[in-house]
Amino acid sequence: MEFEKSLEKLNIEFLKDKPLKDFTTFKIGGKARYIVFPKTIDELIETIKLANKSGVYWKVLGNFSNVLVSDRGFDGAIIITTKLDFFKIEENVIEAECGCMISQVARKACENGLKGLEFAVGIPGTVGGAVYMNAGAYDGEIKDVFECAEVLDEKLNILKLGKEDMRFSYRHSRLKEEKMILLRSTFRLQYAKEGDIPPLQKANEFNQRRREKQPLQFPSAGSIFKRPAGYFAGKLIEDAGLKGYRIGNACISEKHAGFIVNLGGASAEDVRKLIFHVQRTVYEKFGVLLEPEIEFIGEFETPFFEPASEYSNIEYNY
Ligand SMILES: Cc1cc2nc3c(=O)[nH]c(=O)nc-3n(C[C@H](O)[C@H](O)[C@H](O)COP(=O)(O)OP(=O)(O)OC[C@H]3O[C@@H](n4cnc5c(N)ncnc54)[C@H](O)[C@@H]3O)c2cc1C
Known part of the structure; x- marks a missing residue:
């Protein structure tokens, strides 16, 4: 109740007792006590603080594309990041908030003639989910383009982590080891050179392969x-x-x-x-x-x- 009232007071959008199957790519999952939609990074941090203060168990999720949610649901607050979707590309550097769809960021990068994220154009997750699990496909991985990120640690300090700090390995990052939340991330890509397959063409070829091979x-x-x-x-x-x-x-x-x-x-x-x-x-x-x-x-x-x-x-x- 205290949690709910505080969210209302701060005008942070949330739903109560709604099925998570409406959000998961599996179309499976029971109800969550709360589903919260922060619109800014500050709201995300505030929601976590309020949940901790009210003793509400919480979990941050992006696009629910790498999870199976129990039929019994989740007795706590699911905090969805997808409204934190601002990103910008300056020269060959991308800064993206955690809730951006990695596919959209990757496609825009390809359109700008940048290579390195072509593999991600068909991955239906967010930047947060992709960094968390070092998502990859077709010989590419997030760690290849990752430069640094702002993360929230368990004590709610904001830290800046570089590539070496992230302990990336196959489908693994430090975010998995510690209860860290990715707030925003910076990626450094390469300019496509003459003679390279144009990035957009490469991304479209990868997507064609997905359509042929995946259900x-x-x-x-x-x-x-x-x-x-x-x-x-x-x-x-x-x-x-x-x-x-x-x-x-x-x-x-x-x-x-x-x-x-x-x-x-x-x-x-x-x-x-x-x-x-x-x-x-x-x-x-x-x-x-x-x-x-x-x-x-x-x-x-x-x-x-x-x-x-x-x-x-x-x-x-x-
Ligand atoms: C059709 C299909 C194809 C796919 N193809 C690929 C593929 O080629 N390669 C691949 O690697 N994966 C693939 N996936 C899996 C999935 O899309 C990726 O793992 C994606 O990166 C997950 O992102 P998400 O936002 O959906 O994460 P979610 O499923 O929402 O969450 C997964 C985990 O990430 C954590 N997380 C999410 N956001 C944050 C954050 N901001 N900070 C900290 N932790 C966070 C969550 O707490 C959770 O533990 C595919 C999935 C589908 C359905």
């Missing part, structure tokens, strides 16, 4: 599993005979076995059971334990597969 007509959260060292998750899942395998309305895509798609009305538990089944089948056939790339918000009944645990004999194939 973009269905709701999903992209690749479900990280790439295990020396393998491709999609290939292992396909070789395990799991293409088209379905639990409830969650299904291993026929087009790309690395994607789980929502055929319509799938529950979060359907997806978790399918993840368990895939992990166990691939482990039994190839001895490789697939680790989820997506993040899980809220509470789930279905465990992850652990090779030596008591759960390993559960059957989730209905």
Whole structure:
């Protein structure tokens, strides 16, 4: 109540008890007690301060394109950044607020003849989400163009972090290790030279490849599993005979076995059971334990597969 009243007093927009499935790219997820939409960085920080003060559990999200939200929802405040969407390009340097769509920033950079972000034109996430997980595709990664960022640490200090401070690695950054919130980020790109494939052409070619290879007509959260060292998750899942395998309305895509798609009305538990089944089948056939790339918000009944645990004999194939 205190949290709600303070948001109203400060004129910070929020919703109460609304389903998160309306926001997730998976079209799955129960209700959140609060969904808050700060319009400025100051409002974002203020919302976090108010939540801490009122003992409201909170989580910052961007475009919900790398998460599975529990059917039971989230008993706290989901703070959505997508209204923090200002960015500017000066020469070959981009400054972007955390809620900008990385695809829009990348496309604008390509249009300006800048190379380095072509890989990101088809990634449906925000700058915050992309830096958080060092998003990448087609041999490009955020870390290749990242210069520095302003972040909020757990004690609510604003810090400026350079590339070395960010501890980037495959689908990983320091933001994941500490509860840090990216406020705005600076990227440094390269000018395309004569003889280079024009950046926009390259980006369009990548998007064409996505349309050919990925099941973009269905709701999903992209690749479900990280790439295990020396393998491709999609290939292992396909070789395990799991293409088209379905639990409830969650299904291993026929087009790309690395994607789980929502055929319509799938529950979060359907997806978790399918993840368990895939992990166990691939482990039994190839001895490789697939680790989820997506993040899980809220509470789930279905465990992850652990090779030596008591759960390993559960059957989730209905
Ligand atoms: C069809 C499809 C294709 C995809 N293709 C790719 C791909 O090619 N490569 C790739 O890497 N990913 C891909 N993804 C996954 C996803 O789009 C990326 O991981 C994206 O960067 C996530 O951004 P988001 O804003 O949606 O993050 P969210 O899903 O909203 O959040 C994910 C995590 O980031 C954290 N986060 C978000 N904003 C901030 C912030 N400001 N500060 C701190 N933490 C924050 C959240 O707390 C959460 O833990 C794809 C997804 C889909 C649906």
